[in-house]
Amino acid sequence: MNCQLASESIFYQNALYRFIHDSAGAFMPCSVSHVIAGLAIMLMLVNSVLLGAALVTWLERRLLGRLHNRIGPNRWGPFGLLQPLADLGKLITKEDLVPSGADKIIFTAVPLVMMVPLVLMTAVIPFAENTMLADLNIGVLFILAVSSATTIGIFMAGWSSNNRYALFGAARSVAVLISYEVPVVISLLGVVMISGSMSLNDIVQAQSIPFLLVQPIALFVFVTGMSAELNRTPFDIAEAESEIIAGYHTEYSGIKFALIFATETGALLVVSAVITTLFLGGWNGPLENFLGWFWFLIKTLAIIFVFIWVRATYPRLRLDQIMALSWKFLLPLSLINLAITALEVFLLRDASGNLSLPDLWVMAAINVPMAILLILVMGGLFQKKVNSLPIRTEKPMVPGVPTIEVK
Amino acid sequence: MYGLAMARGLLVTLKNMTKKPFTIQYPEERVKQHPRFRGEEFVWYEERCTGCASCAKYCPLGIIKIVTSPSESAPRQGDKYKLEVFDIELQRCMFCGLCVEACPYDCLFMGSGFEQGRYSRDDMVIHVEDLRNSAKNPSTFYRPQLEQSGYDPRGGRPLTWREVGRENWDWHKREKAGLRLIGTDVNIPSEESE
Ligand code: SF4
Ligand code: SF4
Numbered sequence: 001m002n003c004q005l006a007s008e009s010i011f012y013q014n015a016l017y018r019f020i021h022d023s024a025g026a027f028m029p030c031s032v033s034h035v036i037a038g039l040a041i042m043l044m045l046v047n048s049v050l051l052g053a054a055l056v057t058w059l060e061r062r063l064l065g066r067l068h069n070r071i072g073p074n075r076w077g078p079f080g081l082l083q084p085l086a087d088l089g090k091l092i093t094k095e096d097l098v099p100s101g102a103d104k105i106i107f108t109a110v111p112l113v114m115m116v117p118l119v120l121m122t123a124v125i126p127f128a129e130n131t132m133l134a135d136l137n138i139g140v141l142f143i144l145a146v147s148s149a150t151t152i153g154i155f156m157a158g159w160s161s162n163n164r165y166a167l168f169g170a171a172r173s174v175a176v177l178i179s180y181e182v183p184v185v186i187s188l189l190g191v192v193m194i195s196g197s198m199s200l201n202d203i204v205q206a207q208s209i210p211f212l213l214v215q216p217i218a219l220f221v222f223v224t225g226m227s228a229e230l231n232r233t234p235f236d237i238a239e240a241e242s243e244i245i246a247g248y249h250t251e252y253s254g255i256k257f258a259l260i261f262a263t264e265t266g267a268l269l270v271v272s273a274v275i276t277t278l279f280l281g282g283w284n285g286p287l288e289n290f291l292g293w294f295w296f297l298i299k300t301l302a303i304i305f306v307f308i309w310v311r312a313t314y315p316r317l318r319l320d321q322i323m324a325l326s327w328k329f330l331l332p333l334s335l336i337n338l339a340i341t342a343l344e345v346f347l348l349r350d351a352s353g354n355l356s357l358p359d360l361w362v363m364a365a366i367n368v369p370m371a372i373l374l375i376l377v378m379g380g381l382f383q384k385k386v387n388s389l390p391i392r393t394e395k396p397m398v399p400g401v402p403t404i405e406v407k
Numbered sequence: 408m409y410g411l412a413m414a415r416g417l418l419v420t421l422k423n424m425t426k427k428p429f430t431i432q433y434p435e436e437r438v439k440q441h442p443r444f445r446g447e448e449f450v451w452y453e454e455r456c457t458g459c460a461s462c463a464k465y466c467p468l469g470i471i472k473i474v475t476s477p478s479e480s481a482p483r484q485g486d487k488y489k490l491e492v493f494d495i496e497l498q499r500c501m502f503c504g505l506c507v508e509a510c511p512y513d514c515l516f517m518g519s520g521f522e523q524g525r526y527s528r529d530d531m532v533i534h535v536e537d538l539r540n541s542a543k544n545p546s547t548f549y550r551p552q553l554e555q556s557g558y559d560p561r562g563g564r565p566l567t568w569r570e571v572g573r574e575n576w577d578w579h580k581r582e583k584a585g586l587r588l589i590g591t592d593v594n595i596p597s598e599e600s601e
Contacts, residue, residue: 063424065428066424066428067420067421067423067424068420068423069423069426069428069429070428070429070430071428071430071432309417309420309421310417312420313416313417313419313420314413314416376411
């Protein structure tokens with residue numbers, strides 16, 4: 001039995017997978033060696049996502065502390081680095097409660113349902129050259145589809161908890177997801193158009209200059225939309241502590257809560273990795289094909305910092321404000337961006353449909369000022385709309401009952 | 408403008424990140440405490456206490472319990488009552504300081520500590536023995552004579568009962584010439600040792 005990985009396989013890009021598969025394939029059937037190689041890599045990915053999530057919790061708490069003029073956790077380990085471990089130990093030893101009247105099976109399945117899509121997303125992210133599990137030719141679509149699947153878990157949690165607050169949180173989360181999925185998908189179309197491929201590997205290779213410069217509006221819309229989908233402040237109405245306790249995971253305790261929490265911070269990590277891949281040039285760095293994973297890590301951390309920074313700055317929006325932001329601000333922006341990008345690609349591409357480096361620079365020169373202008377103008381328009389909302393007047397129509405008068 | 412205000416908000420938090428944190432790492436670092444701090448571990452001078460129980464009556468929570476018996480040694484010479492029980496249930500105390508204000512003989516003082524956490528409520532009750540043996544570093548709360556002398560209970564030396572009153576020592580010599588102390592080994596020093 002001499003089973004070599006075919007070069008057209010989606011796993012062919014991954015050098016480690018190829019190595020494990022080919023060495024196992026030397027003395028066992030192809031199907032078995034596929035399973036062995038897949039399990040080995042998936043084990044690495046799962047563990048790195050969970051460990052990364054733990055480190056991101058630490059980073060988030062430390063950075064939030066510094067942004068708030070505090071210190072943050074610093075008691076256990078150097079700089080408090082072992083704090084996630086302490087939290088985990090506490091959560092594991094806590095009682096694992098299931099509320100009475102809860103749908104036990106669904107309630108228990110939620111951490112898994114939320115965790116699996118997160119890990120699946122890492123399968124298509126190129127962490128460095130030849131270091132992605134599967135080079136899917138529909139990578140972008142896969143990421144979008146799978147990242148939304150986490151919301152099913154959120155809704156299952158809300159529905160099965162037998163708790164009104166949980167249900168409110170879940171309903172809000174689904175409402176936010178439905179509105180933000182539209183601008184997010186449309187914003188990514190520009191990236192796909194320029195790189196001419198949906199495979200994340202090809203997108204990284206197409207970024208001779210980072211798409212941050214070529215598609216600034218898309219980046220803006222994507223980051224905003226993603227922070228809404230991740231339920232992060234200022235869009236964290238799904239788990240708004242001051243309104244609905246903890247939202248959909250109100251009833252979760254013990255290890256289930258630990259898993260849900262790890263999923264949330266792990267999602268931050270993975271989404272930052274996706275943004276790095278799509279907009280910041282992935283593993284491209286100043287040194288040609290060298291230390292790709294290092295540049296990737298630096299860029300991902302920068303994106304995580306932006307998310308934490310935004311969280312530390314803005315107050316929570318109301319549900320109607322969040323909906324308005326999506327439909328009245330982000331959706332038009334992403335549509336305009338799509339139209340402009342389509343026009344530019346149509347005019348600039350050569351006969352074979354490719355864009356050269358000067359073409360990308362031309363696009364950047366047009367798109368960056370355009371982005372600043374559009375965001376400011378749209379923001380001004382959006383603000384006007386907000387100001388003309390109905391104002392409460394003091395003239396009661398029914399004696400004693402104040403009414404709202406629409407101007 | 409909408410977008411500019413958002414950017415300015417981001418800059419505010421970024422600027423705060425570069426500042427030194429306000430946090431004081433408590434067990435290692437401490438803020439300076441005011442000498443008038445009303446803390447736990449009351450300071451009580453048995454030599455001054457007459458057992459009048461004003462403190463117990465004035466305590467709004469009624470958590471001071473005093474039992475006295477007549478002193479048997481020298482009642483004729485103006486001796487006082489003997490204190491058998493002096494319990495302060497610290498776990499319910501709100502440190503209002505009314506007992507200290509009520510004490511007519513400047514003999515009860517607030518302490519300056521705040522680290523008396525215990526695992527059981529019973530351990531929180533201060534008994535007369537604890538009061539006798541505790542460190543005599545009185546807070547200057549409601550004791551202007553201490554405050555005027557610039558006394559700082561944290562780091563200052565322990566004060567004897569003769570130093571804390573608002574009267575001077577000569578007053579004692581005049582008014583209470585026959586004063587003798589029961590149940591303690593404190594003797595009134597003669598004039599030479601003054
Ligand atoms: S400080 Fe207030 S509450 Fe405490 S013992 Fe004195 S009078 Fe009672
Ligand atoms: S008020 Fe002062 S003198 Fe009277 S019993 Fe209380 S501590 Fe003693």
